[in-house]
Amino acid sequence: MKVAFLTKARPELLSRIPPDLPHVLLEAGSDGRYSRAALAKVADVDAFLVSAEPVHDQLLDAAPRIKIVQRMGVGYNTLDLEACARRGIPCCNVAGVNKEAVAEHGMTLIAALAKNLREAEALTRKGDWAGARLLTKRSFELNGKTLGVIGLGDTGSNLARRAKAFSMKIVYNDIRPIDRKIVAELEATFLEKDELFRTADVVSINTDLNEQSQGMVDARRIALMKPTALLVCCARGHIVDEPALREALDSGKIAGAGIDVYSEEPVVRDNPLLGAKNCLLTAHVAGVNPESGVRAIRLALENVKAVVERGAKPKWVVNGVK
Amino acid sequence: MKIAYLAKARPDLKELIPPDIEPVVVQAGPGGVYSKEDLARCADADALVISMEPVNEQMLAACKRLKIVQRLGVGYETLDLKAAAMRRIPCCNVPGANKEAVAEHGMTLIMALARHLLEADRLTHELKWADARLLTQQTFELYNKTIGIVGLGNTGSQLARRARAFGMRIVYNDIREIEAETIEAVGAQYLEKDELFREADIVSINTDLNDQSRGMIDAHALALMKPSALLVCCARGGIIDEAALRDALDAGRLAGAGIDVFSEEPIRMDNPLLSAKNCIVTSHVAGVTDETTRRIFTWAHDNVRAVVERGEKPRWVLNGV
Numbered sequence: 001m002k003v004a005f006l007t008k009a010r011p012e013l014l015s016r017i018p019p020d021l022p023h024v025l026l027e028a029g030s031d032g033r034y035s036r037a038a039l040a041k042v043a044d045v046d047a048f049l050v051s052a053e054p055v056h057d058q059l060l061d062a063a064p065r066i067k068i069v070q071r072m073g074v075g076y077n078t079l080d081l082e083a084c085a086r087r088g089i090p091c092c093n094v095a096g097v098n099k100e101a102v103a104e105h106g107m108t109l110i111a112a113l114a115k116n117l118r119e120a121e122a123l124t125r126k127g128d129w130a131g132a133r134l135l136t137k138r139s140f141e142l143n144g145k146t147l148g149v150i151g152l153g154d155t156g157s158n159l160a161r162r163a164k165a166f167s168m169k170i171v172y173n174d175i176r177p178i179d180r181k182i183v184a185e186l187e188a189t190f191l192e193k194d195e196l197f198r199t200a201d202v203v204s205i206n207t208d209l210n211e212q213s214q215g216m217v218d219a220r221r222i223a224l225m226k227p228t229a230l231l232v233c234c235a236r237g238h239i240v241d242e243p244a245l246r247e248a249l250d251s252g253k254i255a256g257a258g259i260d261v262y263s264e265e266p267v268v269r270d271n272p273l274l275g276a277k278n279c280l281l282t283a284h285v286a287g288v289n290p291e292s293g294v295r296a297i298r299l300a301l302e303n304v305k306a307v308v309e310r311g312a313k314p315k316w317v318v319n320g321v322k
Numbered sequence: 323m324k325i326a327y328l329a330k331a332r333p334d335l336k337e338l339i340p341p342d343i344e345p346v347v348v349q350a351g352p353g354g355v356y357s358k359e360d361l362a363r364c365a366d367a368d369a370l371v372i373s374m375e376p377v378n379e380q381m382l383a384a385c386k387r388l389k390i391v392q393r394l395g396v397g398y399e400t401l402d403l404k405a406a407a408m409r410r411i412p413c414c415n416v417p418g419a420n421k422e423a424v425a426e427h428g429m430t431l432i433m434a435l436a437r438h439l440l441e442a443d444r445l446t447h448e449l450k451w452a453d454a455r456l457l458t459q460q461t462f463e464l465y466n467k468t469i470g471i472v473g474l475g476n477t478g479s480q481l482a483r484r485a486r487a488f489g490m491r492i493v494y495n496d497i498r499e500i501e502a503e504t505i506e507a508v509g510a511q512y513l514e515k516d517e518l519f520r521e522a523d524i525v526s527i528n529t530d531l532n533d534q535s536r537g538m539i540d541a542h543a544l545a546l547m548k549p550s551a552l553l554v555c556c557a558r559g560g561i562i563d564e565a566a567l568r569d570a571l572d573a574g575r576l577a578g579a580g581i582d583v584f585s586e587e588p589i590r591m592d593n594p595l596l597s598a599k600n601c602i603v604t605s606h607v608a609g610v611t612d613e614t615t616r617r618i619f620t621w622a623h624d625n626v627r628a629v630v631e632r633g634e635k636p637r638w639v640l641n642g643v
Binding site: 010123124136162167265268281 | 489590
């Protein structure tokens with residue numbers, strides 16, 4: 001078996017590739033196309049292991065032996081699912097591999113925003129004790145507040161479980177029906193989206209990027225939120241309208257935001273969220289840490305080996321190919 | 323009713339004092355000594371309501387009509403309990419008024435440290451995307467880690483409940499007997515202190531300041547902790563040896579610390595923790611949010627009114643009166 005890792009060169013990722021695994025590495029150009037030299041490398045590979053690079057017709061045409069396209073993560077918006085399906089190639093993710101990590105990151109952003117941690121720490125460090133103490137006028141307890149989770153899937157329900165231990169009430173919206181057991185455990189209440197935006201003290205976006213979530217958090221919905229409310233998104237870029245969020249933060253229409261994902265990544269200099277008021281930014285790292293990284297590669301390789309070496313059915317198929 | 327508020331002047335104090343109260347606000351000078359003028363202003367007060375100022379022999383002797391000494395918070399190490407008891411004056415706190423807030427703050431520090439949140443935010447703002455991503459090599463999941471809580475009282479058990487929902491294992495130490503119900507609710511396991519320091523991935527201090535906790539986190543205790551461990555303290559200054567903690571952090575013998583309380587407050591610019599590696603500092607605000615402050619003032623004034631206006635017994639008496 002020979003595999004191709006489609007990834008930007010990352011030292012920590014490379015160190016996790018088993019030394020005895022025949023493999024090539026390639027990455028797309030800034031236009032999402034692969035160079036001729038890159039395409040030549042995949043002529044004899046059996047599987048793609050994908051970080052965040054695109055998989056489309058150009059690449060698939062150059063790799064006639066491909067039996068599986070395997071994401072080393074959860075989202076799959078860089079994969080052309082149909083192009084793969086037409087060729088009978090299953091596309092897979094490692095569902096749930098980083099649900100704990102993403103939930104932790106979301107909760108971290110929520111708590112840090114509620115306590116104004118960045119500013120509190122900066123003032124304390126400067127020796128402005130009185131200023132740091134006064135800042136508490138703007139901080140609040142999560143205890144008794146309402147968390148609105150949009151997308152009560154793996155990460156959303158894990159976030160809700162943590163928030164519940166902070167004595168937060170859980171309301172949610174999801175386009176899929178949610179397992180009753182999970183809803184009961186969380187004592188979560190279903191709300192229509194607009195109602196959720198109106199009601200929640202903290203809104204967390206935990207959906208995939210799809211037609212219904214794209215642009216979902218726009219100026220109109222942000223305007224429904226309480227002026228004291230926080231918005232957190234560790235899902236995907238393009239769900240939150242960044243200029244609208246910037247405007248809402250700077251004018252005090254909402255109290256704060258914690259954002260891990262962007263319309264363009266890496267974040268570009270003119271991203272409106274840079275320097276927005278009370279806005280914590282992280283670099284699409286919610287699900288990324290050494291432990292989840294090791295787990296993701298291990299699970300991804302197991303799935304690939306099952307298909308390529310043993311002819312088994314793949315797990316976690318996302319494009320309907322059996 | 324006249325109340326003497328022993329507190330550093332805070333801009334929000336006025337709006338927190340009920341309108342029917344005749345207030346005076348005084349604070350101690352150097353060495354905890356009150357000026358003659360201030361003592362005279364307190365002479366006819368019915369109650370002392372205390373932020374962090376001392377209540378000592380000097381103040382008690384000056385207050386001729388005093389019926390209750392009421393703390394605006396949980397800790398009471400600035401009160402001379404015995405001196406008040408000799409005068410038959412009850413000293414009271416408001417236990418549990420901010421237990422959720424303190425637990426939330428502790429958890430916030432733990433999460434921010436595990437994620438290197440402040441540095442991650444700074445690097446992302448500076449457009450250093452690759453560096454911000456590489457920083458994740460130093461981060462870790464709380465899931466499946468062990469938290470060691472020293473002091474499983476009001477705030478400690480609240481912290482444990484939150485940590486439990488993160489999939490953490492709970493170990494604890496306490497000098498008092500803890501109710502079985504509390505222990506079972508969070509699945510906590512008792513460990514001797516040294517053993518707790520050795521085993522925990524995160525150590526949280528949630529004790530009072532007392533003879534046994536003073537100086538408890540010294541070079542010896544720090545040396546027992548894992549180099550990957552985090553230390554969090556939202557309890558009281560004086561429990562941690564700050565110079566020893568700075569040394570441990572700078573030498574990489576400890577991965578990070580989140581500290582809300584200091585040996586001297588307000589923090590001095592030469593406090594060793596201000597220059598320490600991976601140390602998040604906040605200004606004794608764990609139990610302070612707008613809501614918590616209002617709750618504390620309400621509970622404290624209810625207790626004072628019960629004693630002064632209605633002649634009832636006070637709640638939360640600390641000195642047996």
